[in-house]
Amino acid sequence: MVRLEGRGAWWTKGCAQCKEANPTWRCEDCFGGRMLCMSCVIERHRDKPLYLVQEWEAGFFHPRTTRDLGVVYQLGHAFGEQCEFGSLNRPQRGFVVLDNNGIHTIDIEFCGCLGAPDETNQLLNVGWFPATVKEPATATTLSMLRRLHKLNLQARLPAYDFYNTLVLLTNTAGLKKMPHRLPQFMNMAGCAHHPEGIVATEQGGLAVHCRACPQPGINLPEGWEDAPPEVAWVYRLLVSEDANFKMKGRDRSSRDKDPTLGPGWAYMVANDQYLKHLVKHVKEDEISHCVSFAALWLANNKRAKGLRASGVGSVSCSRHQMFRPLGTGDLQKGERYSNMDYLFSSLIGITVLTAVASYDIACQWSRKFWTRAAAMPNELKLPTWLNILFKVSKFHLLPHVKECHGPYSFNYTKGVGHTDGEGVERNWSWLNWAARSISVMGPGSREDTIDDLCGFSNWKKTVDFGNSLLRKMVLAIPQAMMHSRAFHAFTEGLREGHEEELREWEKIVRAWEADPTGESPYEYPTVEAETMADVMRRISEEDHARVAANGAAALQVKPAAFLLAEIEIEENQQTVALEAKRRNRTTIQATSLQRQRTLLLGKISKLHDVQGQYMPGLREWGAQQNPPLSAGNNAKPETIIIYLPSALPADQREVVCVSGLARQEEELREAQARDALRDLRRGLRTRTFAHRFKRKHISGQGMYTKSRSLLDAIEDGIRDAASRYCVARAALLALRRPGEWTGELRELKKEDIRGMNERLMNDEEKEENRTARALAGLTGDEDDNELNEYGERVDLTVLFNLETGEGRRLLSWIWHTGLLKDEVEDGKLHPDIRVEWMKARARADRWREELILVEEEMRRVLEFCRWKERWWTERLEPSRAPERAEIGPELREGLRAYALEQAVREHTWAASWSTNDEVLRPIEIELDDDDDARELFEDDGFEDELEESYFFVPLLLILFAYVSLSRLCLFLLPFID
Incomplete structure (x- = not known):
């Protein structure tokens, strides 16, 4: 790069064109930077007025201009021609042109021939946009305006900063006297096919429409309005509305000085009609908020002095996040009904029968x-x-009062798929990058810029439809399969002995879906009868029963009692071992541990006295082991091994034990595993209740300490139940071969131990948790060594928040197994199970609907492309209204070329987004393979919910030049049954 500061090796060979010795000129923009003589550099740049030339003088290169070379550029004539009447025109010496590489001062001559275009059109004909239509002395290249436009949209680069960048490129050292053209430049940063011209542009006519949303007459099939209810939901329009208080507008300039170029032509409503409506509601209060965003809302609305607009409101489609035409407008004071109702009227003219409107309030x-x-x-x-x-968007629903959660939730609304209603918030996140520059604009520039940004956002999403819809389909396929099967597994675990309850639940949820004004069946019942004291008493009784010595007397009855006593001793060992792991024990806890060990040792001694009666070969078998078996430590009786048939090799059980002992242990172990699961579920429900009670009632250090002790006791019970299940299952696995039973009594992992209203943390939440722990002075790494009081690594994996993430939450398998023992006293299933069954049903339905909606949206996009192609094809032969000037041949060709380009683009989109059977065949997705589940409700109209559902999903091609869908097929294979 430093060598480029000099002339290089080429200059010794003379001028690169004529070979004249010692050339002193070169061009930064020409390829190669070859040295030229003065006559050759002039000859090469007679049609390149905006190239940057340099002259070698006094040992280094000096920046020069084509004006320094004495070149005058003729407009309106072919290259090399001079206008004979040019002297009759206004001389243009020192004409300023702004281009991508800087600001140029050049000499030009306009054509003065008879019939020649005016000066403005002569500049436009060479691709230069004039700063004024009267005696222009400044212009920008269209290339630079297009670049600025894209930088402003994509990078939100203000025109002011772009202009100063041009100044910096031209005058890096600040030694030149630069022409000041900022005011002119700001004026230039700114429906030819209509027969009546631009004045006939319809309201919203320049907006980019969402081609995946239903538009009758364009992308909906004939007879859609007569579709039966079970199909009609596919033709709903889903829209979202919201306000953004970061898009403020200061009281700058006026509409007389800064008018809107296209009032109401795109996304911003026409200001005159808008204000005419609002003036009737100046005393209207703002919409009241039942949500808990009061502090944030006040922060957004304070300091309104000196503002023309306190923000903007907008309506966009919920599914694809595209701004609706005429759906955006300024807010004068918070969110008032008059503003938001007016913007929602962007739906006027639609002919769909149903719309789903989401709004955070x-x-x-x-x-x-x-x-x-x-x-x-x-x-x-x-x-x-x-x-x-x-409806209320999913994230914003949580702070609402309980009565809002059911009727306003997307999760429980039929026919919305996996829509979350938060698309308008994502639009704000993107738009807010330009909020600072927009806030200081005049009213007209502000509205034009917002229109431009909204249009660019819609255009990017339009171009990306091939990718975005395919991504949705790839996500929906495995989710639909998982949630459908999870729901049917849940139903299968409930139906034995509870068919009538299930039918009743189905009737309840169907009735509520038809009329959601009643009490929501998705809300957990409020339990007021059991207090914290009741929970403490019950846990104490369970602990007492677990510690009490009641096994020895049973040894004198029969072998089953002997096995039961051994299992109870084994459970006591686990309890004592857990207590022995506790760190920093108090004196009372140490005394209690010693007492438990003494009782446990006594039980083991009595067990050994009668063990030979039921396991006569145990002593001989133990003596044959090499290395010898450990006898354990009497000081720590929890380490003494209690031999049961499951602890022996399979080929030695009949030799060591009396006949039938292994079979009896197998039955007891299965019962033990199921009892442990029951206790685990009860403990998790107790934990849920305790956390709810704590959030609602606990305050103050003293009460918090007591509640913390109770929660610790609950966690001990959960940990103990999980440990008993794992031991029982391991013994059962040793006694039985793996089979169908392992599908019901599965391996219990740490992440499986979660309540009905608990869900696993996602990666983002885990990262936030690690960050918070690091800020608190704790290690935030995955492999941190922080241990709890039992020496276990602290690892938060579940959240107790039910509402967020509900659409993808999978119920742990522990709630599908052995639920018959979770009955309440009247013989019915626990109410929490009813709620979770309904939620599992809703999740399966929403993901099934998502598959259908995405496939329908793919079809709509293709239909829109074909309709738009026909629309542009009809405009290949342009026409003009009688009162307008006749179309000349050059303009006619330009109009035709533009229309043809658009038609070809629409055709190419449709072709590249369509399924090519030679590349990708439709994938058959089986959402349910459970034939028995269908029989349960065959007389109740529920069979359509449980029957096998097959979807032929034609996946669209992504942009054909970039992605091979054969690889996508390979990616999808693991998800396909």
Whole structure:
């Protein structure tokens, strides 16, 4: 690079063109940087006025311009020609042109021939955009304007910073006298096919429409309006509405000085009509909030002095996050009904029958909505046939009061798939990058810029439809399979002896779905009868029964009692071993541990006295072992091995034990595993109750300490139940061969031990947890060595928050097994199980719907492309209204070329996004292979929910030039049954 500062080796060979010795000129923009003589550099740059040339002088290169070479550029004539009448025009010496490589001052001459275009059009004909239409002295290249446009949209680079970058490129050292063209440049940073011209542009006509949303007459099939209810939900329009208080607008300039170029032509509503409506509601209060975002809301709305707009409100489609035409407008004071109702009227003209509208405060906004809608101006009234379902976006639903959770939840709404309603928030996240520059703009520039940004956002999503819909399908296929099978596994675990309850649950949830105004069946029942004291008493009684010595007397009855006593001693050993692992024991805890060991040692001694009666060959078998078996430590009786048939090799059991002893242990171990699972589930439900009670009632250090002790005791019970299950299952695995029973009594992993309302942390939440621990002075690494009081590594894996992540939450398998023993006193299943069954049903339904919706959206996108291609093809022969000037041949060719380019692009999109059977065949997805589950509800109309569902999913091609879908097929194979 330093060598490039000099002339290099070429200059010794003379001028690169004429070979004249000692050339002194070169061009930074020409290829190779070869040295040229002055006459050759002039000849090469007669049609390159904006190239940067340099002259070698006094030992280094000096920047020069083509003006320094004496070159004058003629406009309006072919290269090399001079206009004979050029002297009749205004001389243009020192004309300023802004280009990508800097600011240039050049000499030009306009054409003065008879019939020549005016100066503005002569500049436009060579690709230079003039700063004014009257005596222009400054212009920018269209290439630079296009680059600025894309940088402003993608990188949110303000025009002011871009201009200063040009100044820096031209005058890095600050030694030149630069022409000041910032005001002119700001003026330049700114529906030819309509027969009546640009004045005939319709409201919202320049917006980029969402081609995946339902649009009757364009991408919906004939007869869609007569579709039966079980199909009609596919043709719903899903939209989201929200306000953004970061998009403020200061009271700068005026509309007279800074008017909007296209009022109401795209996304921002026409200001005059908008204000005319709002002036009728100046005293209107803001929408009340039942959510817990009050502090954030106040922060957004304070310091409103000096603002023309406190923010913007907007409506976008929920499924694809595309801004709706005429769905965005300024807010003057918070979120008022008049503003948000007006923006929601962007739905006028739609002919779909049902719309799902999400809004973070929909519970308030929906009240008296139709009363307010009836009072809107006639041109803004929504169609009377439109049915609107009001929902709250998933993330914003959590802080709402309990009564809002069921009726306003996407998770429990039929026909919405896996829509979360948060798409408008994601739009804000992208748009807010430009908030600072937009806030200081005048009213017209502000609206034009927001229109531009919204259009760019929609265009990027349009171009990416091939990828985005395919990603949704790839996600939905395995999720639909997992949740469908999880639901049917849950149902299978419940149906024996509880068919009537299941039918009743199905009737309840179907009735609520038809009329969600009643009590939500998805809410856990409020338990007030059991207090914290009751829980403490019950746990104490369980601990007492577990520690009490009651096994020895049973040894005198029969072999089953002997096995039961051994199992009980084994469980006591586990309890004592767990207590022995406790660190930093108090004196009382140490005394209690010693007492438990003494009782345990006595039990083991009595057991050994009668063990020979039922395991007569044990002593001989033990003596033959090499190395010898450990006798254990009497000081720590929890380490003494209690030999049961399951602890012996399979070929030695009949030799060591009396006949039938192994079979009896097998039966007891299965019962022990099921009892342990029951205790584990009960402990997890108790933990759920305790956490709810703590959040609602506990305050103060003293009460917190007591509650912490109780929670520790609950965790001990959960840990003990899990340990008993693992021991029982290991023994059962030794006694039995692996078989169907292992599908019911599965291996218990740490992540499986979670309550009905608990879910596993995702990677992002784990990372946040590690960060929080690091800030708290704890190690935040995966392999940290922080241990709890039992010497176990601290590893938070579950969250007790039910609402967030509900759409993908999978119930742990422990809730599918042995639920008959979780009955309450009246013989019915626990109410929590009813709630979880309904939620599992809802999750399976939503993911099944997601598959259907994505496939339908793929079809709509292709239909829209074909319709748009026909639309542009009809405009290949442009026409003009009689009162307008006739179209010349050059303009006609340009109009035709533009229309043809758009038609070809639409055709190419449709072709590249369509399924090519030679490359990718449709994939058959089996969501349910459970034939028996269908029989349960064959008389109750529920068979359609449980029957085998097959979806032929035609996956779209991604942009054909970049991705090979054969690789995608290989990626999907592991998910396909």
